[in-house]
Amino acid sequence: MAKMTVEEIERFMDASVPQARSFGWVLERVGDMSARVRLPVVREHLRPGDTASGPTLFALVDTAMYFAVLSEIGPQALALTTNCNINFLRRAKEGDVIADAKLLKLGQRLAVGEVFVRRAEDDAVIAHATLTYSIPPA
Known part of the structure; x- marks a missing residue:
């Protein structure tokens, strides 16, 4: 069972990283060492x-992985990305994109996972990322 729910993660983010909401993400679900985040790609992205920028997609995959990690370890503001590799596979334009993050390994000090980003309109994979997170000591 997840240590944090969608609602708890949203409250935690509002309190610890209030500017994060301005990005426009919607946390749809967490559980089973995973998280799903939807981002309405708008003109500013x-x-x-008319292609979603690399920094926009990086922010999305990093946010999705952070939520997957938080859902398993609880509210740890100092869990942070130590590595991220993204392969951009297809163009993303205006419209919703969905990031599905899955933890592959969760240890005491590191978490490793992958994120697939898909266009909501046709489910085409537009990016694949692998990330490593550092987990602070309890």
Whole structure:
């Protein structure tokens, strides 16, 4: 069972990282060492060519993995990304994208996982990322 629910993570984020909400993400679910985050890609997220920018997709995958980690370890503001590798596979334009994060290994000091980002309109995978998170000592 998850240590934090969607509602608890949202409250935690509002208190500890209040600017994060301005990005526009919607946390849809957590559980089973995973998290799903939806992002409505709007004009502000686009780069020239009307494509979602790399920094936008990085922020989405990092946020989704953070939520997966929090759901398992509880409210740890100092859990942080130590590595992220993203392969951009297809173009993302305006419209919703969905990031599904899954923890592959959760240890006492490190968490390793992957995130698939899909276009909501056709379920096409637009990016795949692997991330490592550092977990602070309890």
